[in-house]
Amino acid sequence: MKTLYFTGTGNSLYLAKQIGGELFSIPQLIKDKTYNIEDDVVGFVVPCYYYTLPRLVEKYIRQANIKADYVFLILNNGGGGIVAAMTIIENLFKEKGFTHYYLNKIVMVDNFLPCYDMIYEKKVKNNQLLEPEITKIKEDIHNKLEFNIDEPIKDYHNLPEYNLNELHMDQIDEDYTIDLDSCNGCGICVKVCPVGNIKLENTIPNFFHYCEWCMSCIHNCPKRAIHIKNEINDERFINSDISLNEIIRSNEQ
Ligand SMILES: Cc1cc2nc3c(=O)[nH]c(=O)nc-3n(C[C@H](O)[C@H](O)[C@H](O)COP(=O)(O)O)c2cc1C
Ligand code: SF4
Ligand code: SF4
Incomplete structure (x- = not known):
């Protein structure tokens, strides 16, 4: 199997x-x-x-x-x-x-x-x-x-919300912001992205507009430095039985 x-x-x-x-x-x-x-x-x-x-x-x-x-x-x-x-x-x-x-x-x-x-x-x-x-x-x-x-x-x-079309997805990472006071340039966000949509430029993450909306970068950032528009708070989630390394091995491009 x-x-x-x-x-x-x-x-x-x-x-x-x-x-x-x-x-x-x-x-x-x-x-x-x-x-x-x-x-x-x-x-x-x-x-x-x-x-x-x-x-x-x-x-x-x-x-x-x-x-x-x-x-x-x-x-x-x-x-x-x-x-x-x-x-x-x-x-x-x-x-x-x-x-x-x-x-x-x-x-x-x-x-x-x-x-x-x-x-x-x-x-x-x-x-x-x-x-x-x-x-x-x-x-x-x-x-x-x-x-x-x-x-x-x-x-x-x-149905109204069936909306993963190219136009919508090309714009989705414009809703993400980096708190530069918190970001330490560790590059974990780059490694957990399944499509290589993030690159560090002078230690600052940049998004390149082919996001899949998985929110892996936002949840896995150790400094909680990535924020998405309208987020309820800055609490984050990773399944308690899965390690960061497993997510990196799954997604790194
Ligand atoms: C962009 C996005 C859209 C989602 N849409 C739905 C949805 O339509 N219905 C739902 O019940 N959950 C939705 N979810 C929740 C996820 O399906 C759920 O948290 C899932 O367990 C995440 O799996 P993962 O940890 O393997 O990434 C959405 C999550 C994201 C990031
Ligand atoms: S994972 Fe967080 S702290 Fe590390 S480079 Fe990305 S945004 Fe900065
Ligand atoms: S949300 Fe997912 S696909 Fe989009 S930039 Fe972050 S890790 Fe990459």
Whole structure:
């Protein structure tokens, strides 16, 4: 079994490790130009962004040549609602010609700083509480259960917030600011970025407008020096069972 994951703050990596299989980070597969994936079972463990798949994940699934008898995708999300995400994924799976597949979702800490308070999120959610749900997902996959969504949403393209288009994403990092009094020029933000969107210029991080919106740089900055417009406070989050080095190994370009 091959399990492909994408993570900004460690939730998807934690989940992928629990589910098992041979783990591959999608940003590393893209970096290595690896688009042929073959096994009896191939799975994806990825976060939900703005009611859909992260743009980079959707692109990778579209482009990859995936050969498997059974495919699964677990969409981890913050509980803020996923609207038509499962319909979008199921349609994509059908386009790919997958016939034997399993889709499921699980709620973890919501790392979207403009809407959620990390102090509260960390207080009410943790990995231990998820054990029963993760065990069930593992069993389902082990038993090669099929789960298709019950009621596909037909006109999901017309939903108002389905908005990961190029224009929007080209502007998203304009909402980030660096507190130069706090930044020590350590370059961790550069290393955790899955698309190489940050470069240090004279020890000051610069963003280059191809952000994937994963918020990895913001959450992983040891000085909390990166801020996003309208953030609730400067509390940050990394999954408690995942190390910074694991996120760097997953994302560094
Ligand atoms: C840009 C962005 C958009 C998000 N959109 C949603 C969403 O539409 N619905 C939801 O429930 N959670 C949403 N989330 C929360 C993440 O899906 C959730 O925190 C996930 O566990 C993060 O996974 P990771 O730690 O592997 O990066 C969003 C997070 C980000 C950064
Ligand atoms: S991780 Fe934070 S402290 Fe380090 S260079 Fe980036 S912004 Fe500065
Ligand atoms: S710039 Fe920050 S938020 Fe954007 S893709 Fe890179 S790490 Fe993620």
